Amino acid sequence: LSTEIMLVAGMDAKIMAANPAMLALVGQTEQELLGQAFMDYVHPSDRQATLDEVAKLDKGLRTLNFVNRYRGEGGVYRTVSWTAVPDNNVIHAVGRDVTAETEAAEQLRKAELALQQSQKMESIGNLTGGVAHDFNNLLQVVSGNLQLLSKEVVGNDRAVKRIANALDGVNRGAKLASQLLSFGRRQPLEPKVINIGRLVTGMDEMLKRSLGEAVEIETVVSADLWNVQVDPTQIENALLNLAINARDAMDGTGRLTIEACNITLDAVYARDNSEVRPGSYVMLAVSDTGSGMSPDIVAKVFEPFFSTKPEGKGTGLGLSMVFGFVKQSGGHIKIYSEVGEGTSIKLYFPQVLSDEDLIIDMDVGKIEGGTETILVAEDDEAVRATAVELLRDLGYSVITANDAESALVVLQSGVHVDLLFTDVVMPGPLKSPELARIAREKNPSLSVLYTSGYTENSIVHGGRLDPGVQLLSKPYTKEAMARKIRH
Numbered sequence: 001l002s003t004e005i006m007l008v009a010g011m012d013a014k015i016m017a018a019n020p021a022m023l024a025l026v027g028q029t030e031q032e033l034l035g036q037a038f039m040d041y042v043h044p045s046d047r048q049a050t051l052d053e054v055a056k057l058d059k060g061l062r063t064l065n066f067v068n069r070y071r072g073e074g075g076v077y078r079t080v081s082w083t084a085v086p087d088n089n090v091i092h093a094v095g096r097d098v099t100a101e102t103e104a105a106e107q108l109r110k111a112e113l114a115l116q117q118s119q120k121m122e123s124i125g126n127l128t129g130g131v132a133h134d135f136n137n138l139l140q141v142v143s144g145n146l147q148l149l150s151k152e153v154v155g156n157d158r159a160v161k162r163i164a165n166a167l168d169g170v171n172r173g174a175k176l177a178s179q180l181l182s183f184g185r186r187q188p189l190e191p192k193v194i195n196i197g198r199l200v201t202g203m204d205e206m207l208k209r210s211l212g213e214a215v216e217i218e219t220v221v222s223a224d225l226w227n228v229q230v231d232p233t234q235i236e237n238a239l240l241n242l243a244i245n246a247r248d249a250m251d252g253t254g255r256l257t258i259e260a261c262n263i264t265l266d267a268v269y270a271r272d273n274s275e276v277r278p279g280s281y282v283m284l285a286v287s288d289t290g291s292g293m294s295p296d297i298v299a300k301v302f303e304p305f306f307s308t309k310p311e312g313k314g315t316g317l318g319l320s321m322v323f324g325f326v327k328q329s330g331g332h333i334k335i336y337s338e339v340g341e342g343t344s345i346k347l348y349f350p351q352v353l354s355d356e357d358l359i360i361d362m363d364v365g366k367i368e369g370g371t372e373t374i375l376v377a378e379d380d381e382a383v384r385a386t387a388v389e390l391l392r393d394l395g396y397s398v399i400t401a402n403d404a405e406s407a408l409v410v411l412q413s414g415v416h417v418d419l420l421f422t423d424v425v426m427p428g429p430l431k432s433p434e435l436a437r438i439a440r441e442k443n444p445s446l447s448v449l450y451t452s453g454y455t456e457n458s459i460v461h462g463g464r465l466d467p468g469v470q471l472l473s474k475p476y477t478k479e480a481m482a483r484k485i486r487h
Helices: 020-026 044-058 099-153 157-183 196-202 204-211 232-249 267-272 318-328 381-393 404-412 432-442 478-486
Strands: 005-010 015-018 063-071 077-087 090-097 192-194 215-221 227-230 254-265 279-288 332-338 342-352 373-377 397-401 419-423 447-452 471-473
Touching (some): 044 063, 192 232, 196 232, 204 215, 204 232, 227 232, 232 318, 232 342, 318 332, 373 381, 381 478, 397 404, 404 419, 432 447, 471 478
Parallel strands (some): 215 254, 447 471
Antiparallel strands (some): 005 015, 192 227
16 A cells, blocks of 8 residues: 555545545544545644645645644644645645654754753853862952951951951852853762752741742642752752742742652653653752743743843843753753743752761851861962961961972871862872872871862762862852861
C-alpha cells in the first residue's frame, strides 16, 4: 500500500474520497470519514493557515509543501506536508507524514540552542571569574581597612556613620560579584544533604519581615519530602530573591504561595527539556498573583542585567543568579507566566538517598580570637597587609609569604605554624593545593584555610568545594574570619 496520503475534497472542505493512508492517519473507516469536513481534524492552531491555503486553491493557485497537523487516533496529532491542486471546485491533495522529521528537526534546534547557551555561559563565566577575582581583592582591601579604622573613631558618631555607609557599599559590591559568579556558575558551592521543607518553614519569619504585612504568604510542604543535596545558603538566597521579585510584581500586595513537593520528571518531559534527566526530584515553587509577563519577557528574564523594574530599583541579576545556582546544582528551572494572572517559578533538585547533614550555624555566638601562629600566603601586598592586621587584632601571631613557594620555605624551616591561611590563586609554579598537600605531609596536624575572590578549578570541581576544604571567600569581615578560624 502507498504510504502517501491522498485526499479529494470540495472547496467547502467536505471529504469526497480518501485512500487507506488517510484513513489510517485519522483512525476512521471510509464510511465514517466521507462527508466529514477535513477542517474538523486540523489542529486548532493550524486552522486559520489551512483556511487561507484553501482560499488560494479556490482562486486556482497550487499548494506546495504546506504543513499542518491532523488529529489521529487517541487524539494524537500527526504533522503532514501537503501538495494540492484545484480542479473544477475540487481539491486533489497528496500528503506525507513528516511527524518524525519535524520532531527530529525540533530536537536538533533545541540541541543547537542548548549548545549556544552553554557556550555563552562558559564565556560569561570566564569573564566574571577574572573580574570577580580582582574586584573582590579590591573590596577586601577597602573592607579590611574600614574595619580596622572603625576602632579608631569610636565616639565620633559622624565618622562611625560614614564608615558604616562605606561598608554597606562594600557589601553591595560583594553581592554583585557573587551574583555574577552565580550566573556564570562559578560560585563555589558547599552542598549539604537537606530537607527543603524544613528550610522553607524555617524562613517564614524572615520572609514575612522582608515582604511586608500586605503580602499573604501560604506555605505548602508535602509530607515525606525527599532529601536533596544543595548549598543551604544559596537556596535561601534563591528563595528570598524569588519572593522579593514576586512582591514587586504584586506592587507589594497579594498572595505568595511557596510549595515544596516530590515529583517525577519522565522521559516525555525530558525530551521536551533537553537538559533534564528523567528521575525523581524535589520541586520548590514560588507563585504570585502579580501582573504576570508576556512570552517575550519570559524568554529574557534569566539573562543578566535584564529587569522589568524601574531604573535604580534592581540590578537585573536576581533571577539570573537563581538560574545559575540551580543549573550548577544539577537541577532544572521552569517559569510559567501569563499577563494579568501571575507567575510561577519552579525549581527542581534531584533526590538523594542520604540522610540529612548536621548543619552548624557559624554566624552565632561569641567572636573569639587566639594566640596560635598563622602563616599568611597572599601575593597581593595590600590584601596581605590587611589580613595580617585583622589577624593580629584577634590576638594571633602572624608570619607572611608573598607566594606558595615562599610559604613552603617557611614551613620547611621548622618554624611552628598552627594554621596556613592561603590565597587560592597566586602566581608561580607551585599552586596552593599542592602547597597544602606538601605541608600536611610534613605536619599532619596543620590546619589549612583557603581564601579567594574566585577559586577557578583549584579547590572546586563540578562547581563544588572539594571534600574537607575550608574556604573564606573575599571580601570577608573580621567576624567571619574569626569564626572560620575557630571552626
